[in-house]
Amino acid sequence: MTPNIDAAIAALSHLDIDTKPASVKSKSRDLFWYSPVLKARLDHLVADFAVSPRTEAEVIEVLKVCYAHDVPVTTRGTGTGNYGQAVPLAGGCILHLNKMDAIREIHPGRAIVEPGCLLKDIDGACKADSGQELRMFSSTWATATIGGFVAGGSGGVGSVHWGALRDVGNIIRLRVVTMEAEPRVLEIAGEDLHRVSHAYGTNGIITEIEIPLAPAYDWVGLFLTFDNFTEALRYSYALAASDGLLLKLVTVFEAPIAHDYFQRVKPHVTPGQVVVALMVAPHAMPGFETFTKAWPNAEVIYRSDRSDWPRDPGLVFEYGWNHTTLRALKVDPSITYLQVGYGTDDPIGLIERVRAKFSPEVLQHIEVTRQGGRIGMGGLSLVKFTTEERLDEIVRIHEEMGAPNFNPHRYTLEEGGRQAVDARQLEFKRDADPKGLLNPGKMIAWDDPDWGYDRMYAWPGIKSAAE
Amino acid sequence: MTPNIDAAIAALSHLDIDTKPASVKSKSRDLFWYSPVLKARLDHLVADFAVSPRTEAEVIEVLKVCYAHDVPVTTRGTGTGNYGQAVPLAGGCILHLNKMDAIREIHPGRAIVEPGCLLKDIDGACKADSGQELRMFSSTWATATIGGFVAGGSGGVGSVHWGALRDVGNIIRLRVVTMEAEPRVLEIAGEDLHRVSHAYGTNGIITEIEIPLAPAYDWVGLFLTFDNFTEALRYSYALAASDGLLLKLVTVFEAPIAHDYFQRVKPHVTPGQVVVALMVAPHAMPGFETFTKAWPNAEVIYRSDRSDWPRDPGLVFEYGWNHTTLRALKVDPSITYLQVGYGTDDPIGLIERVRAKFSPEVLQHIEVTRQGGRIGMGGLSLVKFTTEERLDEIVRIHEEMGAPNFNPHRYTLEEGGRQAVDARQLEFKRDADPKGLLNPGKMIAWDDPDWGYDRMYAWPGIKSAAE
Numbered sequence: 001m002t003p004n005i006d007a008a009i010a011a012l013s014h015l016d017i018d019t020k021p022a023s024v025k026s027k028s029r030d031l032f033w034y035s036p037v038l039k040a041r042l043d044h045l046v047a048d049f050a051v052s053p054r055t056e057a058e059v060i061e062v063l064k065v066c067y068a069h070d071v072p073v074t075t076r077g078t079g080t081g082n083y084g085q086a087v088p089l090a091g092g093c094i095l096h097l098n099k100m101d102a103i104r105e106i107h108p109g110r111a112i113v114e115p116g117c118l119l120k121d122i123d124g125a126c127k128a129d130s131g132q133e134l135r136m137f138s139s140t141w142a143t144a145t146i147g148g149f150v151a152g153g154s155g156g157v158g159s160v161h162w163g164a165l166r167d168v169g170n171i172i173r174l175r176v177v178t179m180e181a182e183p184r185v186l187e188i189a190g191e192d193l194h195r196v197s198h199a200y201g202t203n204g205i206i207t208e209i210e211i212p213l214a215p216a217y218d219w220v221g222l223f224l225t226f227d228n229f230t231e232a233l234r235y236s237y238a239l240a241a242s243d244g245l246l247l248k249l250v251t252v253f254e255a256p257i258a259h260d261y262f263q264r265v266k267p268h269v270t271p272g273q274v275v276v277a278l279m280v281a282p283h284a285m286p287g288f289e290t291f292t293k294a295w296p297n298a299e300v301i302y303r304s305d306r307s308d309w310p311r312d313p314g315l316v317f318e319y320g321w322n323h324t325t326l327r328a329l330k331v332d333p334s335i336t337y338l339q340v341g342y343g344t345d346d347p348i349g350l351i352e353r354v355r356a357k358f359s360p361e362v363l364q365h366i367e368v369t370r371q372g373g374r375i376g377m378g379g380l381s382l383v384k385f386t387t388e389e390r391l392d393e394i395v396r397i398h399e400e401m402g403a404p405n406f407n408p409h410r411y412t413l414e415e416g417g418r419q420a421v422d423a424r425q426l427e428f429k430r431d432a433d434p435k436g437l438l439n440p441g442k443m444i445a446w447d448d449p450d451w452g453y454d455r456m457y458a459w460p461g462i463k464s465a466a467e
Numbered sequence: 468m469t470p471n472i473d474a475a476i477a478a479l480s481h482l483d484i485d486t487k488p489a490s491v492k493s494k495s496r497d498l499f500w501y502s503p504v505l506k507a508r509l510d511h512l513v514a515d516f517a518v519s520p521r522t523e524a525e526v527i528e529v530l531k532v533c534y535a536h537d538v539p540v541t542t543r544g545t546g547t548g549n550y551g552q553a554v555p556l557a558g559g560c561i562l563h564l565n566k567m568d569a570i571r572e573i574h575p576g577r578a579i580v581e582p583g584c585l586l587k588d589i590d591g592a593c594k595a596d597s598g599q600e601l602r603m604f605s606s607t608w609a610t611a612t613i614g615g616f617v618a619g620g621s622g623g624v625g626s627v628h629w630g631a632l633r634d635v636g637n638i639i640r641l642r643v644v645t646m647e648a649e650p651r652v653l654e655i656a657g658e659d660l661h662r663v664s665h666a667y668g669t670n671g672i673i674t675e676i677e678i679p680l681a682p683a684y685d686w687v688g689l690f691l692t693f694d695n696f697t698e699a700l701r702y703s704y705a706l707a708a709s710d711g712l713l714l715k716l717v718t719v720f721e722a723p724i725a726h727d728y729f730q731r732v733k734p735h736v737t738p739g740q741v742v743v744a745l746m747v748a749p750h751a752m753p754g755f756e757t758f759t760k761a762w763p764n765a766e767v768i769y770r771s772d773r774s775d776w777p778r779d780p781g782l783v784f785e786y787g788w789n790h791t792t793l794r795a796l797k798v799d800p801s802i803t804y805l806q807v808g809y810g811t812d813d814p815i816g817l818i819e820r821v822r823a824k825f826s827p828e829v830l831q832h833i834e835v836t837r838q839g840g841r842i843g844m845g846g847l848s849l850v851k852f853t854t855e856e857r858l859d860e861i862v863r864i865h866e867e868m869g870a871p872n873f874n875p876h877r878y879t880l881e882e883g884g885r886q887a888v889d890a891r892q893l894e895f896k897r898d899a900d901p902k903g904l905l906n907p908g909k910m911i912a913w914d915d916p917d918w919g920y921d922r923m924y925a926w927p928g929i930k931s932a933a934e
């Protein structure tokens with residue numbers, strides 16, 4: 001199956017098509033370079049052309065043409081993903097959805113939007129329309145698209161109240177175009193959502209999203225300091241467990257993360273201080289103060305509604321989730337990260353054991369979220385990178401200690417997830433992408449169903465640097 | 468300390484005062500008669516007069532006059548409480564707050580209201596103003612006041628998402644008038660809220676309430692049937708634990724409650740069927756359907772947005788909380804009830820053990836709520852009443868089995884609660900009601916600090932039927 005790139009470009013020339021090498025190259029990259037492992041493998045990859053459809057009809061046209069000419073299609077929102085999800089391993093076409101950014105409908109509790117809408121723009125429109133906003137968003141809110149969040153993200157700011165993006169109810173409906181001779185348009189809801197959401201665009205192109213909303217508030221961003229990490233975790237757990245306090249973010253940073261990596265926070269903390277970042281609804285602030293008074297060692301050093309810092313730190317959530325890694329990387333390029341699940345049974349105990357084992361090689365950055373009706377914790381731990389072997393060893397020891405990793409140093413769905421075939425996704429791909437042209441190389445189950453997961457998967461189809 | 472009723476009436480004659488025996492008698496009663504135990508003890512009690520202040524200034528005037536003349540004051544919202552909270556054990560004055568029903572301010576996430584507002588009217592005003600409503604309300608929403616809910620209630624419809632009324636954040640601020648020679652007006656927030664909320668008006672008169680709001684939705688009311696009680700509990704637990712599904716009510720009725728006591732539901736269920744009542748946000752309905760599909764034995768028999776029942780059942784929440792008891796009582800006057808805590812650790816196991824012990828003498832009616840960041844269950848069990856001794860025995864056995872009771876057959880704060888002195892409430896009463904004139908007889912700690920709770924407290928000051 002050799003792609004006929006030239007024929008495809010010719011057939012699509014009436015669309016908004018881009019063949020300029022420099023811009024195609026920039027559209028072929030995402031933020032995989034947060035991982036030294038992925039950087040070593042994906043840095044050279046580039047598509048042959050990019051096209052920006054304006055409508056679903058144009059998406060269908062692109063898919064039809066690429067199908068006819070065996071051209072791989074890798075969909076792109078704004079390429080803020082970290083696992084090379086948007087990198088075209090086999091070249092071909094970048095389907096860039098930036099022009100499909102209409103907000104179609106806003107209703108009480110839900111909105112219907114096109115995939116290329118920025119998360120920030122959805123919030124702006126919903127707030128202006130009816131005082132609503134997204135339940136949750138990735139911390140790349142200002143630059144990421146909703147399509148990329150649904151196809152490549154997992155949760156984020158708001159997950160402390162609403163759980164993960166995959167939890168039933170957090171996506172209402174998707175409209176999806178298949179990759180066939182005659183592409184079909186499918187309305188996906190219910191259990192079927194799992195086939196398409198978080199599938200890295202390997203299963204179909206999402207052209208419309210119906211997503212639940214929550215009320216918009218002027219969230220108060222806060223930083224608190226503690227002298228003791230365990231106490232900060234206990235505080236954060238108990239705060240999140242206060243059902244009457246409406247929160248949007250509860251994040252804990254082991255020392256010296258805040259001091260060393262958060263430039264505008266640094267003047268206000270010592271290297272030894274643990275920092276907790278919060279977003280609290282304004283009408284929950286009196287309750288928050290009542291709650292916090294019972295923790296004599298908690299000190300509020302910043303609140304966005306009453307700041308006296310000479311240099312404002314900006315949005316507090318842009319310190320949490322993977323923005324923590326970004327800030328650390330900027331200061332120390334040798335830093336990379338892990339994504340660890342500490343669960344709901346004894347997250348604090350498990351985190352303490354892991355920390356005792358690894359600190360300071362691995363520094364704990366904890367996100368508190370709701371998981372199955374309980375309070376849970378996850379880590380986007382900062383790792384001082386030395387070698388790939390050591391990184392793999394660190395991951396392995398975590399897992400032996402009972403803390404599963406969603407490995408951000410892998411470009412396949414399975415290795416970044418539960419290291420098992422998702423039968424629903426695979427079955428759907430057989431139906432929706434029979435030639436396997438959608439984001440090839442990202443689903444191990446498609447290419448090598450018997451893969452053992454004992455070592456990193458290397459897709460045989462990946463373009464070599466020389467090509 | 469003998470009250471000088473005539474002097475007080477004379478001093479208050481320029482206010483909206485009521486001395487007509489029939490109407491004063493009706494204002495002296497609440498719904499204590501749901502309990503045969505309380506009915507035997509409180510049925511004859513009546514105040515000497517009632518007064519309906521229109522303003523906080525008039526409240527102050529009433530309290531000042533009653534203080535001067537040693538007249539007990541029992542505050543009344545609309546008297547829908549079940550524990551005789553609003554019954555004047557020592558006669559005196561009924562302070563009826565029905566005229567103080569202004570909605571003062573509505574903001575994003577919160578409202579400021581007078582105590583005599585009906586819960587229903589607050590919801591109506593907040594919805595019209597800005598698509599908001601109360602986070603939670605007692606199922607007497609249509610008839611009860613917010614002041615009575617805060618001073619006498621504990622939670623209700625909405626607690627499955629927001630927890631209990633006493634949980635930090637669920638009341639923002641109270642304005643309270645003290646019972647002294649010169650009544651003071653206090654603004655109460657933070658930890659101090661526990662001194663005044665759920666204190667049955669023994670600690671001061673609430674004249675203003677700041678309460679958090681949630682977005683208003685056109686909640687879909689549902690009834691589902693199951694053939695198996697445990698499965699219905701498991702379903703309800705798992706549903707409530709789905710963080711992405713926005714719910715306002717999750718209630719389970721053991722068979723044959725729905726068949727025997729819910730007249731409009733009866734034609735649609737068999738005596739053997741367990742019924743689950745739900746309120747689900749409209750935009751959560753697709754997710755709800757996805758969730759429910761995984762439970763093949765769950766059958767939706769009614770949904771308010773698509774009803775084909777010839778006789779509409781009305782508001783679904785008016786089958787839950789203590790409305791279950793009300794409906795059972797109407798059919799079988801020998802029924803009374805318990806309030807049982809099954810906690811969060813193994814509520815289903817505990818309920819099953821209790822049910823195995825007592826059914827059908829005690830039928831399980833379960834309310835699912837959030838408790839400290841987890842899903843918990845409570846019971847408003849229906850009891851086939853025989854004797855007080857047997858009722859006490861049932862309560863005792865529950866407690867021995869690890870299921871604490873909030874005994875609704877007692878008229879004191881302590882016996883209806885945790886059977887222990889609340890030091891904060893007592894201390895505050897010393898300060899705010901030095902003569903002990905506010906709702907006398909309701910706080911054991913005030914009258915008999917050494918009471919042992921081994922038997923029912925009988926306040927010595929209670930008027931005898933002959934008086």
Ligand SMILES: Cc1cc2nc3c(=O)[nH]c(=O)nc-3n(C[C@H](O)[C@H](O)[C@H](O)COP(=O)(O)OP(=O)(O)OC[C@H]3O[C@@H](n4cnc5c(N)ncnc54)[C@H](O)[C@@H]3O)c2cc1C
Nearest residue numbers: 077078079080081085139145147148152153154156201206
């Ligand atoms: C600093 C930083 C912080 C981050 N924080 C978070 C966080 O809090 N939570 C989180 O979940 N992620 C986070 N991420 C990852 C990423 O930013 C988000 O998932 C983001 O929402 C992706 O959106 P995007 O538009 O950049 O998607 P892209 O990177 O462009 O695409 C992501 C994946 O989705 C596919 N895709 C995109 N659009 C479609 C479509 N319409 N149909 C089918 N497939 C499609 C792409 O092919 C790709 O596989 C973070 C990343 C960084 C760098």
Ligand SMILES: Cc1cc2nc3c(=O)[nH]c(=O)nc-3n(C[C@H](O)[C@H](O)[C@H](O)COP(=O)(O)OP(=O)(O)OC[C@H]3O[C@@H](n4cnc5c(N)ncnc54)[C@H](O)[C@@H]3O)c2cc1C
Nearest residue numbers: 544545546547548552606612614615619620621623668673
């Ligand atoms: C069928 C039924 C269902 C119910 N369901 C629930 C439920 O789901 N949840 C729940 O919590 N309760 C429930 N209840 C109990 C009761 O209806 C509620 O607590 C209700 O909110 C009380 O309001 P009210 O205006 O009737 O108060 P009242 O009965 O008039 O007063 C209650 C108590 O508060 C005091 N009080 C009233 N106003 C003030 C004030 N301004 N300042 C100081 N003290 C004051 C009174 O003195 C009294 O002690 C139910 C009762 C029934 C009969």
